[in-house]
Amino acid sequence: MRVVWSLLLTVLALPLAAAPGGGELYAQNCAVCHGADGRGGVGVPLALPSFLPSVSDDYLAATIRHGRPGRVMPAFTQLSNAEIQAIVAHLRSWMPPGSKVVTLSSQAVKGDVVRGKALFAERCAVCHGANGEGGHGTGVTFSRPRDLPIIAPALNNPGFLAAASDQMIKTTLMNGRDGTPMVSFLQQGLSERDIDDVVSYVRSFAAEAGWKPGNDDTPMLEMDSPYTLAETVEAVKRAAVGKNFRIIREQSLENGLFAATQESKTAHIVYFCNFNFINQALALDPRVGLFMPCRITVVEREGQVKMMSINPKYLSRLFNNAELDKPCEEMYQVYMGIMEEASL
Amino acid sequence: MRCNSLVLLVLLCVGLTSVSHADELFMVRSSHAFPETMATLQEVISRHGYTVSRVQRVDIGLTDSGFKTDMYRLVFFARPDELRDLSQRYPQLIPYLPWPITIFAEGEETLLVTANPAELHALAHNDELKHLFRRWSTEFRAILEEVRKGE
Numbered sequence: 078m079r080v081v082w083s084l085l086l087t088v089l090a091l092p093l094a095a096a097p098g099g100g101e102l103y104a105q106n107c108a109v110c111h112g113a114d115g116r117g118g119v120g121v122p123l124a125l126p127s128f129l130p131s132v133s134d135d136y137l138a139a140t141i142r143h144g145r146p147g148r149v150m151p152a153f154t155q156l157s158n159a160e161i162q163a164i165v166a167h168l169r170s171w172m173p174p175g176s177k178v179v180t181l182s183s184q185a186v187k188g189d190v191v192r193g194k195a196l197f198a199e200r201c202a203v204c205h206g207a208n209g210e211g212g213h214g215t216g217v218t219f220s221r222p223r224d225l226p227i228i229a230p231a232l233n234n235p236g237f238l239a240a241a242s243d244q245m246i247k248t249t250l251m252n253g254r255d256g257t258p259m260v261s262f263l264q265q266g267l268s269e270r271d272i273d274d275v276v277s278y279v280r281s282f283a284a285e286a287g288w289k290p291g292n293d294d295t296p297m298l299e300m301d302s303p304y305t306l307a308e309t310v311e312a313v314k315r316a317a318v319g320k321n322f323r324i325i326r327e328q329s330l331e332n333g334l335f336a337a338t339q340e341s342k343t344a345h346i347v348y349f350c351n352f353n354f355i356n357q358a359l360a361l362d363p364r365v366g367l368f369m370p371c372r373i374t375v376v377e378r379e380g381q382v383k384m385m386s387i388n389p390k391y392l393s394r395l396f397n398n399a400e401l402d403k404p405c406e407e408m409y410q411v412y413m414g415i416m417e418e419a420s421l
Numbered sequence: 422m423r424c425n426s427l428v429l430l431v432l433l434c435v436g437l438t439s440v441s442h443a444d445e446l447f448m449v450r451s452s453h454a455f456p457e458t459m460a461t462l463q464e465v466i467s468r469h470g471y472t473v474s475r476v477q478r479v480d481i482g483l484t485d486s487g488f489k490t491d492m493y494r495l496v497f498f499a500r501p502d503e504l505r506d507l508s509q510r511y512p513q514l515i516p517y518l519p520w521p522i523t524i525f526a527e528g529e530e531t532l533l534v535t536a537n538p539a540e541l542h543a544l545a546h547n548d549e550l551k552h553l554f555r556r557w558s559t560e561f562r563a564i565l566e567e568v569r570k571g572e
Contacts, residue, residue: 104450104569105566105569108450109448109449109450109532110448112450112530113450113452113530118450118527118532119532151445155444294543295543296513296517296541296543296544297513297515297516297517297544298516299513325482328475330504330508330515330518331501331504331505332474332475333472333473333474333475333497333519334472334474334499334501334504334505334519335501335505341505341508344508344515348477350482352482352483352485352486352488353486353488355479355482355483356483356486356488356490359490359493363493363525363532364446364448364523364534366479366493366494366495366521366523366525366534367446367521367523367534367535367536369477369479369495369523370477370479370495372516374515374516376512376515378512383512385512385513385515385516386516387516387517391541391543392536394445395445395446395536395537395540396445396446397445
């Protein structure tokens with residue numbers, strides 16, 4: 078019987094023994110955006126000396142669990158609580174020597190929302206946006222020029238509001254955060270009462286409807302052409318140039334996969350770019366290469382010629398970035414416009 | 422006051438119901454510089470039985486147009502026979518083929534991103550495509566993990 082119990086315990090313990098530690102979980106899930114050593118990247122820097130001691134384990138865990146809807150940071154719903162705690166413990170290894178995590182009460186802050194709104198507009202909106210929507214773009218992206226080491230967080234984000242306690246917001250306002258543009262508002266002349274009012278106003282953002290990903294469920298755009306495949310290809314090129322795009326390449330769908338003589342000629346891709354548009358999109362989110370380059374494929378099937386492209390509004394939901402909604406809508410209009418014009 | 426807090430909490434929960442989760446994009450960071458990571462990526466793609474059809478040099482187009490950027494490229498890949506078969510039987514997949522992986526430099530390190538095929542539910546309208554996208558999902562995740570580990 079003892080042998081059976083030992084075997085059972087061993088089998089049950091196997092997943093625990095095989096489970097990766099916090100460092101490996103961080104490398105797998107977080108390092109791509111926040112950097113291997115927490116210096117930041119697409120995501121904000123986590124290893125700032127003033128950040129880690131000022132936030133609780135609960136704040137970090139809730140941030141990992143809920144993410145920031147519409148602000149790139151996804152919700153890590155697939156991680157267990159134990160895995161999240163392991164990641165939090167790994168983050169704590171970057172705490173400055175001798176520092177300890179601040180202990181904050183869970184007491185709600187009671188302030189005047191109306192006064193807080195006025196103070197927010199005067200003192201906070203310049204960085205955090207008029208409605209607490211935060212700064213633009215992603216975090217520090219070393220691949221592209223940036224003005225600041227960190228972007229201002231979106232204070233109206235449901236993920237932030239679920240993670241941050243009133244006392245944490247208050248402490249941040251009172252002490253500021255060294256190494257970032259966030260200053261101490263006590264030193265800037267606000268009283269504790271003023272700060273309570275601002276906290277109450279920030280908390281009131283929870284009543285707003287948060288960002289939701291687009292609900293366009295059409296993965297591709299297509300349109301029939303009344304012309305031959307070759308004529309349609311030329312018409313697509315003319316229409317793209319007419320919309321300020323540069324034709325950068327055209328090829329068969331099978332190019333690079335078969336010998337040139339073996340390639341099917343019934344699907345032909347026209348690639349086109351507007352580098353100013355690409356540059357602006359990359360500033361919003363460096364991951365948008367997946368949309369690039371713009372392409373329309375002209376396909377002939379059973380005598381009917383069609384034009385096809387991805388639907389940017391369908392793909393954009395993968396990025397959890399509200400700022401991509403507008404350029405994706407613009408690209409949708411561009412694709413539809415080119416196809417319409419080419420089929421006239 | 423307690424009632425107001427409860428209302429805010431409920432609204433917050435509603436706001437969190439539509440969050441994007443972390444599996445929609447596969448993203449990894451390689452601790453190696455861009456040229457080595459690009460070579461590793463192409464090697465790993467081949468090892469998984471795929472062919473790199475071409476590399477789009479986005480950074481060259483950007484710098485030629487006067488914009489500042491670090492190395493930024495797209496690697497397109499497919500299994501030739503699979504692409505031919507799918508494009509005949511499922512033309513709606515054509516705009517997504519060959520599949521791209523975005524690779525770009527961040528200082529002395531390199532980031533790689535691709536979409537998780539299993540998340541493109543509207544594209545997979547039958548059991549065969551659902552199975553295919555699940556297989557691609559497993560393989561593309563494995564490709565990026567091997568590049569991350571420098572294997």
